Amino acid sequence: MERPNTCxxxxxxxxxxxxxxxxxxxxxxxxxxQLNDLTYVDLPxxxxxxxxxxxxxxIESVKAVSDLYAPISGEVxxxxxxxxxxxxxxxxxxxxxxxxxxxxxxxxxxxxxxxxSKDDYERQLSESH
Amino acid sequence: xxxxxxxxxxxxxxxxxxxFAGWYMPVQYEGIVAEHLLVRSACGLFDVSHMGRLLLTxxxxxxxxxxIGTNSRADMKPGQIRYNLVxxxxxxxxxDILVYAGLGKEAGESRLGxxxxxxxxxxxxxxxxxxxxxxxxxxxxxxxVTIDDLSADYAMLxxxxxxxxxxxxxxxxxxxxxxxYYRHTVGTVMTIADVAVSRTGYTGEDGFELIFPKExxxxxxxxxxxAGEPHDLKPAGLGARDTLxxxxxxxxxxxxxxxxxxxxxxxxxxxxxxxxxxxxxxQRALELVKASGVERKLVGLVIDSKRxxxxxMEVKHEGRxxxxxxxxxxxxxxxxxxxxxxxxxxLAKPEIALEVEFKADQVASxxxxxxxxxxxxx
Numbered sequence: 418m419e420r421p422n423t424c425x426x427x428x429x430x431x432x433x434x435x436x437x438x439x440x441x442x443x444x445x446x447x448x449x450x451q452l453n454d455l456t457y458v459d460l461p462x463x464x465x466x467x468x469x470x471x472x473x474x475x476i477e478s479v480k481a482v483s484d485l486y487a488p489i490s491g492e493v494x495x496x497x498x499x500x501x502x503x504x505x506x507x508x509x510x511x512x513x514x515x516x517x518x519x520x521x522x523x524x525x526x527x528x529x530x531x532x533x534s535k536d537d538y539e540r541q542l543s544e545s546h
Numbered sequence: 547x548x549x550x551x552x553x554x555x556x557x558x559x560x561x562x563x564x565x566f567a568g569w570y571m572p573v574q575y576e577g578i579v580a581e582h583l584l585v586r587s588a589c590g591l592f593d594v595s596h597m598g599r600l601l602l603t604x605x606x607x608x609x610x611x612x613x614i615g616t617n618s619r620a621d622m623k624p625g626q627i628r629y630n631l632v633x634x635x636x637x638x639x640x641x642d643i644l645v646y647a648g649l650g651k652e653a654g655e656s657r658l659g660x661x662x663x664x665x666x667x668x669x670x671x672x673x674x675x676x677x678x679x680x681x682x683x684x685x686x687x688x689x690x691v692t693i694d695d696l697s698a699d700y701a702m703l704x705x706x707x708x709x710x711x712x713x714x715x716x717x718x719x720x721x722x723x724x725x726x727y728y729r730h731t732v733g734t735v736m737t738i739a740d741v742a743v744s745r746t747g748y749t750g751e752d753g754f755e756l757i758f759p760k761e762x763x764x765x766x767x768x769x770x771x772x773a774g775e776p777h778d779l780k781p782a783g784l785g786a787r788d789t790l791x792x793x794x795x796x797x798x799x800x801x802x803x804x805x806x807x808x809x810x811x812x813x814x815x816x817x818x819x820x821x822x823x824x825x826x827x828x829q830r831a832l833e834l835v836k837a838s839g840v841e842r843k844l845v846g847l848v849i850d851s852k853r854x855x856x857x858x859m860e861v862k863h864e865g866r867x868x869x870x871x872x873x874x875x876x877x878x879x880x881x882x883x884x885x886x887x888x889x890x891x892x893l894a895k896p897e898i899a900l901e902v903e904f905k906a907d908q909v910a911s912x913x914x915x916x917x918x919x920x921x922x923x924x
Contacts, residue, residue, distance in 0.1 A: 454579045456876045457852045477854060479578045479875060480785060501852070 418446045421513050425532035433488045440489050440521045446512045447542055452478040455505040465493045469528050489528040495520035550595035551701050551763040559781050567673030569596040571784055578785035582878040585749055585790055589707030590782030591770055598675035599696045602666040606689035611666050614685050616818040616826055624650035627728040627744055629817050631809050633828030639803045641674040646730055656740040662732050671799050701760040706753035709777035714754055716773050736769045738762050750794025751922055789875050795918030801873040802844055802886050811840045843894035846917040847885045851910035855885040855902045862901040863893055884919050
């Protein structure tokens with residue numbers, strides 16, 4: 418899958434794309450494929466604060482529950498309710514676009530600098546497999 | 547980790563491998579849900595070689611098996627198979643096993659050939675194999691019985707699903723119509739002699755399990771997949787094995803049963819014969835439990851949530867914790883979140899509503915049902 422060059426990544430497979438001072442957050446195709454049989458996602462509410470490095474929710478598959486880690490800090494301004502529709506169709510088909518999870522007004526855009534570029538993330542993936 | 551003889555076959559088939567009870571096993575190939583649904587609608591092929599396979603012979607094998615197991619061996623017919631439980635003196639469970647009565651004919655020449663004669667085969671769980679092998683050896687001291695552990699040299703495959711008979715029939719002259727449910731025979735499959743073929747399984751579908759010398763692993767794996775191709779046969783992993791058995795109401799050691807639980811609490815009375823004389827190990831303790839009534843009961847739950855209830859989560863009644871979840875999943879066949887739980891016997895009634903606590907402020911209501919969530923149409 419062609420991953421957008423505009424994405425920045427955490428080691429734990431969360432991605433960020435930036436639109437002004439808003440960060441759009443999701444998880445990568447790799448993570449979705451690893452989780453496989455997705456059953457549930459637990460997302461924060463609009464107005465919640467999230468902190469870089471801390472869990473902002475959970476994603477669940479038949480076998481396990483995984484935390485979702487915040488790549489940046491800020492206030493949640495939009496939540497993709499219904500991302501689980503049709504068995505998470507949007508996440509599976511378009512993990513970097515229609516499969517987005519939350520939108521956050523960033524409190525500190527400098528935090529983006531610490532994230533991995535797409536190339537570095539893909540290098541990480543090929544090194545561990 | 548220990549490996550079965552099918553390791554490279556799993557890897558070539560794109561399996562995701564995991565450590566299961568110290569064994570390097572496939573948890574899935576295409577996906578747990580896909581494999582589960584395939585078994586229910588067509589056929590799946592499972593490597594179950596990690597399980598223990600012990601062949602007992604000698605003058606006392608029947609008496610011995612009656613001593614260590616809760617179910618009756620003495621009144622089994624040749625070729626019959628029974629679910630059985632090995633308990634300790636306290637009546638709690640060391641393992642659940644299948645006991646196969648030998649064919650009572652002339653023993654064949656191969657090691658497994660003894661199974662054609664007067665013998666008993668015990669198939670036990672992979673995780674309990676060392677414990678059970680040691681237990682049997684210890685208990686066998688007073689009996690004239692020989693225990694031949696076939697596990698390292700014999701492989702085992704399970705072919706499960708409505709298409710299993712048509713697939714296997716093309717590979718053997720054994721008349722599979724004559725191998726009824728919970729019956730077995732020994733015959734030639736894919737030109738290999740002395741293969742044990744049983745109509746058993748851990749999925750709730752029709753199916754067969756095959757035990758054969760491990761040097762024929764590739765022939766059996768490839769041969770079955772090739773014969774099964776027109777019938778949609780594909781490999782299936784331990785993930786699907788777990789969701790299938792849970793739907794079908796079958797216990798898993800370490801979840802519904804373990805050495806803190808007795809068979810009566812687990813709803814396995816049908817596998818226990820309290821009238822045995824001499825008594826089996828644990829019988830006296832279970833007679834007392836039967837007389838006073840069980841304090842806890844295993845129940846099935848259908849949970850009103852999208853989240854899956856996992857082992858260890860608390861089960862509540864009117865806000866108070868009364869038990870715990872033993873197994874849980876989202877049932878691929880039924881589409882609902884199902885679970886088993888051990889709760890006080892007094893609360894084990896369908897009309898009593900319970901709750902499952904996922905987290906501190908996340909609770910879902912649970913409806914009690916029979917642990918057999920799914921029964922195949924006959």
